Amino acid sequence: MALQDKYQQLIDTANTSGVSNLQVREQDGVLYIDGEAPSGAVKDKLWDVYGSIDPDFLSGDVVMNVNVATAVPGAKVKVVTEKSNLNIRKGPGTDQPIVGKAAHHEIITLVSKSNDQWWLVRTDDGEEGYAYAQYLAPVE
Structure with a gap:
């Protein structure tokens, strides 16, 4: 067999x-x-x-x-920008308006993965939008 x-x-x-x-x-x-x-x-x-x-x-x-998978909906992710805040946008793309910011090293909630580049996130202040996934890391 x-x-x-x-x-x-x-x-x-x-x-x-x-x-x-x-x-x-x-x-x-x-x-x-x-x-x-x-x-x-x-x-x-x-x-x-x-x-x-x-x-x-x-x-x-x-x-x-x-x-x-550590980066699953509802999981916490950490902002891993070099020094600056991470822009949170209305839609998945740099052409979309900025609706909020997440601070360098801030822990935020992953709502969903739109694709490999853009993840829908929510800050503890309730700001929700899309962030560039390259600047987010799973919190283990």
Whole structure:
């Protein structure tokens, strides 16, 4: 039995649970499962499925490198500009008007990721808008 067949339930669970950047590969008799889980609960669910297939985790034929995404909606992010404040804009783009600012090293809330470049954020003062993602880092 191929390893992907043996662990198909685990792979399917990862797919249906929203694991992003999911990569499954078999190499030298070991199945590698890599990706980013949207929450700790999803990662726990994957380990539960793995445990139901190999109850004592003795097979040694799976390496699961699934980390929990730290920059998920509701998470805190830190402003990592060089020295200046970070502009918060009405829309995702430098052509959009500035509706607020977040101070250098301020911790703010990630509302959603519009795309890889622009994230919707909210300050503790309630200012909400789009900030350039390059200047935001997950708070762990």
